[in-house]
Amino acid sequence: xxxxxxxxxxxxxxxxxxxxxxxxPDVRVTVLDKLTYAGNxxxxxxxxxxxxxxxGDVADPDLVNRLVSDADVVVHFAAESHNDNSLAHPMPxxxxxxxxxxxxxxxxxxxDVRYHHISTDEVYGDLEFDEPxxxxxxxxxxxxxxxxxxxxxxxxxxxxxxxxxxxxTISNCSNNYGPYQHVEKFIPRQITNLIDGxxxxxxxxxxxxxxxxxxxxxxxxxxxxxxxxxxGQTYLIGxxxxxxxxxxxxxxxxxxxxxxxxxxHVTDRPxxxxxxxxxxxxxxxxxxxxxHYSDFADGLAATVRWYRDNEQWWRPQKSITEAAYATAGEQxx
Numbered sequence: 001x002x003x004x005x006x007x008x009x010x011x012x013x014x015x016x017x018x019x020x021x022x023x024x025p026d027v028r029v030t031v032l033d034k035l036t037y038a039g040n041x042x043x044x045x046x047x048x049x050x051x052x053x054x055x056g057d058v059a060d061p062d063l064v065n066r067l068v069s070d071a072d073v074v075v076h077f078a079a080e081s082h083n084d085n086s087l088a089h090p091m092p093x094x095x096x097x098x099x100x101x102x103x104x105x106x107x108x109x110x111x112d113v114r115y116h117h118i119s120t121d122e123v124y125g126d127l128e129f130d131e132p133x134x135x136x137x138x139x140x141x142x143x144x145x146x147x148x149x150x151x152x153x154x155x156x157x158x159x160x161x162x163x164x165x166x167x168x169t170i171s172n173c174s175n176n177y178g179p180y181q182h183v184e185k186f187i188p189r190q191i192t193n194l195i196d197g198x199x200x201x202x203x204x205x206x207x208x209x210x211x212x213x214x215x216x217x218x219x220x221x222x223x224x225x226x227x228x229x230x231x232g233q234t235y236l237i238g239x240x241x242x243x244x245x246x247x248x249x250x251x252x253x254x255x256x257x258x259x260x261x262x263x264x265h266v267t268d269r270p271x272x273x274x275x276x277x278x279x280x281x282x283x284x285x286x287x288x289x290x291x292h293y294s295d296f297a298d299g300l301a302a303t304v305r306w307y308r309d310n311e312q313w314w315r316p317q318k319s320i321t322e323a324a325y326a327t328a329g330e331q332x333x
Contacts, residue, residue, distance in 0.1 A: 001027045004071040006058050006104065007078030008051075009033035011181040012118070014043035016077065016219040021050045023223075032056055032067055033078065034096075037320075042313055043180045058100035061107070068107035073114045073226065076104055079150065081120075082184060084269060084328065086146035097149035098156070105160045108168070115168040116226055117157045121211065121236070122147035123172060126273035129209070133277035134172070136234040143271050154234075161232045169229045171222060173237040174278045177299065178215035179306040183314050184321045187300070190249055191307045192318055194256045201330070204268030206246030209275040213239040214293040214303075224287045238278025239291035241299075251297060255304050267331045 003020065007013040008031030020027055029051040033039045044053065056063045058078045068074060078100060080086065080093040101117070108115040124134045125141030140155075142148040160166040177187045190200040221237040229235060243251075250260045283289050293299035307314060 002030070002070060002072045003027050004030050004032060004067055004074045006032045006074070006076045006100075007039070009035060009039040009041055009043055009053075010077060011038070011043075011185075012176055012215055012218060013077035014040075014180050015178060015215045016075065016222065017044060017051060018047055019216060019219050020223075021047045028052075030054060030067060030071070032058060032064075034058070036080075038081070038182050040180070040182075040313075059095055059103050061103050064103050065107045065110065068104070068113055069111050071113055073116070074104060074108055075116045075118065075222065075226070076101065077118045079118070081146060083144050083146050086144050086149075087270060088328070090145035093145050093149040097146075098152045101153035101156050105156060105166060105168075109160060109164050109166050112167070114226075115157075115166060116222065117154065117168060117170045118222070119154050119170055119172045120147065120150050121172050121174050121238070121276045121278055122273065123151040123154060124276075127275040127277055129275060131275075133211075133238075133279040134236060135279045136172075136236055136282065143273055167231050169225050169231060170234040171225055171237050172234065172278075173218050173221075174211035174213050174239070174241070174276060176215045176218055177212055178303050179310070180313070181215070182321075183317050184324070186245065187248065187252075187303065188307060188314065189321070190252050191304055192314055194252060194258070195308060195311070196318075200249050200252065200263040201266045201332075202245055202249055202263055203266060203272060205265065206249065207244050207274075208272060209242055209244045209277070211238050211276050211278045212241035212243060212248075212296055212299075213237065213291065214299040217291040217293055220292070221283060221289050224283070224289045228287050235283045235287070236278050236280050237283060238280040239293065239296075240280075241296045242275075242277055243296060248300075251300055252304070255301055264332045267329075
């Protein structure tokens with residue numbers, strides 16, 4: 001198999017590349033990545049001699065057409081994905097998430113290449129505490145420029161399947177955590193603050209609930225969809241890992257031997273979704289997928305160990321990230 005992975009130097013994409021070259025040595029992997037601030041070539045260093053890396057933009061039609069023409073399967077991870085950044089600067093999200101997806105769809109249509117589209121549960125908006133979890137039939141209700149552009153890209157994929165017969169599947173996944181995640185994100189920011197002896201920071205009261213899944217479990221689910229999924233189907237990926245943000249911070253504090261209340265509250269961000277929850281029963285029942293990290297605390301402990309052991313990877317990003325939060329006006333309550 002000739003596999004093209006877009007965004008393969010980002011968090012989830014890099015882990016997917018690592019897993020693929022380890023578990024499927026017969027697959028020839030090409031990575032396309034623009035290497036924006038969230039893409040890190042160092043994330044691919046352990047497998048650099050086993051892949052082809054192309055530095056380029058997923059919205060570049062000539063480059064994308066050339067790469068897709070030499071592929072059997074495309075897995076599209078490339079996306080702008082940080083909610084705070086989308087509120088400050090929406091345009092890159094429109095360009096990468098919408099125009100980039102359109103560019104890929106036109107290329108896979110031209111060359112009849114199998115396509116899998118990586119999306120997010122945030123396209124569905126948020127849930128009240130007592131509402132049932134998201135399913136593939138939940139209406140879209142995005143609440144930020146990030147989630148709106150991801151919803152738009154999903155709808156493009158569905159239209160290209162129906163109108164042009166593109167051989168595509170979609171997966172909408174809950175919040176990922178694990179190795180190689182940028183320190184701007186919630187869990188690695190708290191971990192790296194704790195490593196540095198800094199009190200974790202929690203938006204508002206910390207009552208927002210996320211459905212957490214280890215990145216390795218997400219990527220195993222993607223391979224299950226590639227191997228056995230039905231063309232045109234949307235699969236939701238989740239590991240029954242619902243926790244509110246305050247509980248996550250308390251678990252991390254326990255890992256570091258700190259008191260459960262040793263954190264600061266900071267001003268909440270605008271439009272902060274209340275709760276996400278995934279119903280992954282279709283993926284489990286139809287494709288037989290199960291998460292390895294069924295206990296969130298175990299996966300979180302493994303993630304803490306990775307960040308402790310790989311300071312050389314995250315340290316260059318840390319001061320830049322914290323300066324950006326300070327510039328954005330993060331205020332301790």
